[in-house]
Amino acid sequence: MDFSRVELSADDQAFLDEIRTFLATHVTDDVRRRDRETGDNFDHEVHVAMGAAGYLEREYRPEAEGGFTRLQRRLWALEKRRVHVPWVTWGTTAIVAQSVERYGSPELREEVMPGVFSGHVRLCLGYTEPEGGSDIATCKTRAVPDGDGWIINGSKMFTTGAHNCRYVFLITNTDADAERKHKSLTMFLVPLDTPGIEIQGIRTVDGDRTNIVYYSDVRISDKYRLGEVNDGWAVLRGPLDVEHGVTGANPDGLQDVSIMSHQGNFMGTTVDTVSVLAGRPGPDGRRLIDDGSAAYRLGRAAARIEAALATPHMYGRVALAQTMRDVSPDLMDLLGSASVLPTYTDGAIDDGASEYLYRWAPLCGIYGGTLEVFRNMIAQHMLGLGRPNYSPPKAKAS
Structure with missing residues (x-):
């Protein structure tokens, strides 16, 4: 595995500077706060601004049709994730738009697609x-x-x-x-x-x-x-x-290997935050990280997240969702009672990150199908095992 830093060309550095300026301008603290309050995972002004700047169409289109280059696409994805762009509605829009282009009549395509790229049609x-x-x-x-x-x-x-x-x-x-x-x-x-x-x-x-x-x-x-x-x-x-998440990732390393990587990166960031807090001396001068059991649990969490993020295809979806369910209660236990306070609450020890992760974990094992469904799909279609049998057991002969 290559951990070396990617050196950007002048053009790519200019692109990175451009999108960072754009995102800093439009994805403000008010946007993030409003998104938490509404639960929408969508912001109309941000979305339309992305459309006006051409970013929606460039993200949607392949490079050969005027879309981002592979490296630009990766930079765009990582920067959106870093600033917590409300993103879910664009995700569903991009998925469905592919079917509209492939199966829709010319009349329907003309009605829908321009608005998709401007941001006004979701x-x-x-x-x-x-x-x-x-x-x-x-x-x-x-x-x-x-x-x-x-x-x-x-x-x-x-x-x-x-x-x-x-x-x-x-x-x-x-x-x-x-x-x-x-x-x-x-x-x-x-x-x-x-x-x-x-x-x-x-x-x-x-x-x-x-x-x-x-x-x-x-x-x-x-x-x-x-x-x-x-x-x-x-x-x-x-x-x-x-x-x-059953589509394969490009082997050039410029793409998430699993569809749940957004959730996995949030989980990793939360573990980093808890680790920093564990390294700070408390009122008695002692650090949580100096406790061997605490250090072990943090290390185990970090290792499991890294392994899950590196797991491709449908396996990665299951690994990330299960890891979140296992890691989130451990983090709250390490931080103590202050970890139950949510984001934007006075006294929340990690600004509510662990508390939110704990509430998010069950949902990540349900999105698009439950963990049990995906495990059955892996068993049947990837490991060649038989179909699951949910019928009640036969009564034993007396």
């Missing part, structure tokens, strides 16, 4: 249903043909960002009698200002806002259909693979 994911859990193919939200359009009825849970988005990438059931559930699905890009749509906010334990969205006799034109009728699984697979 897209969210309408997958999970209240009773569906992680198996999104058990979709019960119905789309029924109606002349040259469709009528949609149903509901979706955890549609994060819906209240800040223009469209939802919606999975529907268009053939209730299909023998195979994957052959009954059709994807739509539904305008969220359509009559019959109701968005209700839900706050999760880590303070983030997500939504439940109800669809009651929602009428849309067929132009909003993506792909063929009952072939929605083909449209969905690409975005789903990206969300699950």
